[in-house]
Amino acid sequence: DERMPDESAGGTETGTTGTGTGTETGTETGTGTGIDESTIFETPLLELDVDVPGTVYGKAEWFNLPEAPHGGGSIKSRIAKGMLDGAEERGELEADVTIIEPTSGNTGSEIARLATARGYDVEIVMPDNASGGKIDAVRDAGAEIHFVDADLGYDAVIERCEELIAENPDDYYRPNQYENPDNPGTHERTTAREILEQTDGEVTHFVAGAGTGGTVTGTGRGLHDRGDDVTVVGFEPKEALHAIDGLKFLRTGDHYHPETYDESVLDRKEYVSTGDAYDRARDLRDRYQDAAVDVHDPGQHDPETVEHHLRVDGQFVVGTSSGAGIQAVHQLAGDGALDEDSVTVVMLCDRGDKYADIPLWEEYL
Numbered sequence: 001d002e003r004m005p006d007e008s009a010g011g012t013e014t015g016t017t018g019t020g021t022g023t024e025t026g027t028e029t030g031t032g033t034g035i036d037e038s039t040i041f042e043t044p045l046l047e048l049d050v051d052v053p054g055t056v057y058g059k060a061e062w063f064n065l066p067e068a069p070h071g072g073g074s075i076k077s078r079i080a081k082g083m084l085d086g087a088e089e090r091g092e093l094e095a096d097v098t099i100i101e102p103t104s105g106n107t108g109s110e111i112a113r114l115a116t117a118r119g120y121d122v123e124i125v126m127p128d129n130a131s132g133g134k135i136d137a138v139r140d141a142g143a144e145i146h147f148v149d150a151d152l153g154y155d156a157v158i159e160r161c162e163e164l165i166a167e168n169p170d171d172y173y174r175p176n177q178y179e180n181p182d183n184p185g186t187h188e189r190t191t192a193r194e195i196l197e198q199t200d201g202e203v204t205h206f207v208a209g210a211g212t213g214g215t216v217t218g219t220g221r222g223l224h225d226r227g228d229d230v231t232v233v234g235f236e237p238k239e240a241l242h243a244i245d246g247l248k249f250l251r252t253g254d255h256y257h258p259e260t261y262d263e264s265v266l267d268r269k270e271y272v273s274t275g276d277a278y279d280r281a282r283d284l285r286d287r288y289q290d291a292a293v294d295v296h297d298p299g300q301h302d303p304e305t306v307e308h309h310l311r312v313d314g315q316f317v318v319g320t321s322s323g324a325g326i327q328a329v330h331q332l333a334g335d336g337a338l339d340e341d342s343v344t345v346v347m348l349c350d351r352g353d354k355y356a357d358i359p360l361w362e363e364y365l
């Protein structure tokens with residue numbers, strides 16, 4: 001009894017007709033309160049008991065900016081920092097520039113938080129069905145939001161951003177997570193290195209879903225560079241109309257394919273259904289209802305901080321793309337790809353509480 005919400009945040013329909021439908025909210029002045037960039041990177045590795053052969057570690061990405069409101073940070077805190085640092089180092093950012101980015105959520109909130117705290121004006125172009133937690137995070141940072149009718153599809157979000165830039169080209173800088181080499185580059189330098197260190201080089205399988213593809217491409221490159229025998233597994237939504245936040249349906253060639261996604265890095269690809277993703281996330285919550293989550297390596301955080309941010313209202317709730325990752329691991333196991341010596345690392349890209357208002361959430365919880 002699965003209800004597919006219309007064009008979930010992150011889903012990709014290809015309709016691209018109307019543009020200029022964005023409606024602006026009021027402009028506020030950003031304060032970037034509570035942003036401590038030093039908490040980005042070196043996220044904890046959790047040992048998860050999910051009934052597949054070998055060891056499974058989840059890399060808990062909401063420990064990037066764990067204190068940030070609306071669910072903490074996410075995997076996108078990494079690239080927000082990486083892309084802003086890169087642009088500043090290259091001298092591409094004038095002090096009075098406005099940073100603009102089209103995004104269905106996490107990249108927008110993380111760019112908004114970091115860039116406003118660094119003193120820039122920020123404008124985020126989003127589909128109007130993005131989750132309330134992500135919209136609030138952008139708003140609270142003081143960024144301006146341009147909403148685009150989600151029925152027009154995600155390509156219309158990108159087009160609206162391009163239109164705004166074309167109107168005032170000198171005012172804007174677009175980090176462009178879909179093309180910026182600092183997106184996969186940040187993962188190559190940080191995520192891959194952290195995983196190798198945290199597993200003592202023993203990782204055998206790396207599993208990550210593709211939105212921009214930056215995570216799986218960059219981390220996969222870093223793991224392969226080490227010369228270790230690591231199987232890099234990328235996964236994508238099975239259905240065009242899906243509800244796995246952060247992932248994109250990329251299987252047809254008739255819409256934008258991100259340059260940051262280099263599929264030649266992948267050793268294997270899985271397709272995950274929304275229903276399975278939600279079931280796995282719910283199962284994870286149930287498994288850890290009464291059991292402690294085993295922290296294999298707290299990263300840069302002290303164990304008490306990790307305990308504090310692992311649960312929401314006593315529950316271990318991960319975002320939907322994390323549930324999809326666990327499902328991808330099960331699909332590997334079902335194919336006989338894992339054995340008792342396997343050490344699988346799957347990205348847990350964000351915590352679930354920022355999705356409290358999305359369809360299916362009641363079933364999910």
Ligand code: PMP
Pocket residue numbers: 074075076106107209210211212213214215216245246247319321322349350
């Ligand atoms: N999961 C979530 C929750 C995300 O926000 C994103 C980024 N859109 C992804 C997975 C996919 O990451 P990437 O863009 O690096 O492919």
